[in-house]
Amino acid sequence: ICIYSLATTDIIADITGWYPANADYNAITPDRLLDTRPANRASNGSVTEVQVTGRFGVPADAGAVAINLAAINPAGPGFLAAYPCGTQRSANASTVNHDTSTATSNAAIVKIGTGGKICIYSLATTDIIADITGWYPANADYNAITPDRLLDTRPAPGTGPNPTPPTPPVVPPQLPANAFYEAFTGNTGLNRFSTGVYHRDDIMVAQTQWRADHDQNCGDPSTQRTVQRSAPAQSFYLCRDHLMTSVGDTSGYSIAWFTPNQTFEGGVHTRVSFDVNVTDLGTRQWWEVSISPVGSPFLATSDFVAVAAEIPVYDNQTTVIGKGPYGNDGGIVTRGVPRDPLGWGHVCGSGAVDPEGCASKAIRRTFTATDNRNGTITFDFLGRRYTYPGEFPDQFKVYFKDHNYTPDKDAIPAGYTWHWDNILVT
Numbered sequence: 001i002c003i004y005s006l007a008t009t010d011i012i013a014d015i016t017g018w019y020p021a022n023a024d025y026n027a028i029t030p031d032r033l034l035d036t037r038p039a040n041r042a043s044n045g046s047v048t049e050v051q052v053t054g055r056f057g058v059p060a061d062a063g064a065v066a067i068n069l070a071a072i073n074p075a076g077p078g079f080l081a082a083y084p085c086g087t088q089r090s091a092n093a094s095t096v097n098h099d100t101s102t103a104t105s106n107a108a109i110v111k112i113g114t115g116g117k118i119c120i121y122s123l124a125t126t127d128i129i130a131d132i133t134g135w136y137p138a139n140a141d142y143n144a145i146t147p148d149r150l151l152d153t154r155p156a157p158g159t160g161p162n163p164t165p166p167t168p169p170v171v172p173p174q175l176p177a178n179a180f181y182e183a184f185t186g187n188t189g190l191n192r193f194s195t196g197v198y199h200r201d202d203i204m205v206a207q208t209q210w211r212a213d214h215d216q217n218c219g220d221p222s223t224q225r226t227v228q229r230s231a232p233a234q235s236f237y238l239c240r241d242h243l244m245t246s247v248g249d250t251s252g253y254s255i256a257w258f259t260p261n262q263t264f265e266g267g268v269h270t271r272v273s274f275d276v277n278v279t280d281l282g283t284r285q286w287w288e289v290s291i292s293p294v295g296s297p298f299l300a301t302s303d304f305v306a307v308a309a310e311i312p313v314y315d316n317q318t319t320v321i322g323k324g325p326y327g328n329d330g331g332i333v334t335r336g337v338p339r340d341p342l343g344w345g346h347v348c349g350s351g352a353v354d355p356e357g358c359a360s361k362a363i364r365r366t367f368t369a370t371d372n373r374n375g376t377i378t379f380d381f382l383g384r385r386y387t388y389p390g391e392f393p394d395q396f397k398v399y400f401k402d403h404n405y406t407p408d409k410d411a412i413p414a415g416y417t418w419h420w421d422n423i424l425v426t
Helices: none
Strands: 026-035 046-051 062-072 078-084 096-098 103-111 117-122 127-137 180-182 193-199 209-213 224-228 236-239 242-245 254-260 271-276 285-293 319-322 331-334 337-339 365-371 376-381 384-389 395-404 418-425
Touching: 026 046, 026 062, 062 078, 062 096, 062 117, 078 103, 096 103, 103 127, 117 127, 242 254, 271 285, 319 365, 331 384, 395 418
Parallel strands: none
Antiparallel strands: 026 127, 046 117, 062 103, 062 127, 078 096, 078 117, 180 418, 193 254, 209 224, 236 242, 242 418, 254 395, 271 365, 271 418, 285 319, 285 395, 319 331, 331 337, 365 376, 376 384
């Protein structure tokens, strides 16, 4: 083997094993899978998808890929976690742990996921480089799995020789102290939010209960639990380190909402980011996030108020990000003006820009709204970026909403659940 060095340095190489020439593992001359420099730097809490199959001789039925993964010039301490796309990332496992050094790297074998892709989660803002060094066929002796934690010797809060009380969820170190960040790690953090359920009609009740994702033992999303209309708190629950909202076809039009208990300041807090699935649940059930002035109405959706005249319309300073009332579009509203950018306009449905996400509740996508402090707001989703006139209010709250407008009219009665994670306001 040859070892090239860009700079003058001492080198140490330790051998840990070898493969025979006819082994399942297919070694290749290393090549570059991913380099986010200079324009696609990964933001904190983001997930980067990397196509593996069909490149560098990796066949469509390959089971795992060997890579060298590096964090380059990170904005703060953090980690990278590589895992198969289409699966739930472990909240604990990491592939590269880094401080603020120029570059930190590690070798890893990563199971290939949905669409022949691997996903790379970054806690901190950083550039990412991934080099491929080989691959395993699907029937190899090596069995790749979604990474999870095998050992952690650190004491749990409140234990050890010098016990300390449990602390609230930690804001990533690169964020200011007044930021809000909740990843629901360890199925905790719901107490940091206020929640509520709104029903348009308490007399015309279509359903008194409905089915929601994840059973009471928090099985995979295909397992289900029963949610009762008479117990609004059941519409909000934590499983597998993320938050679910679920409200069924109850009274013609219903909304379940949650909001951080914190009030935010325009000019100080200039970014709202969150992860949520974009699954096509039908044409009458959608999610929405609104950045609303303190004291303004927050229940309505500005492009779909005709169904319920008693629901107040938005304050015109409210910024709205939403999957849309028709189930297959992702709308944006700034200063009361509806906008439907090309490329984002059909997240799911015909001509979907994200068919993989539309087909899976386990896949959550990151949506971000940034106040540029120049009279414009930039929206980011799945590598698409759009900038429109607008600004965050002077004082604002952020409301996350699960809308239902008699969805069973579609004859598609399943799946009234949205999956949320990585709620960030900074």
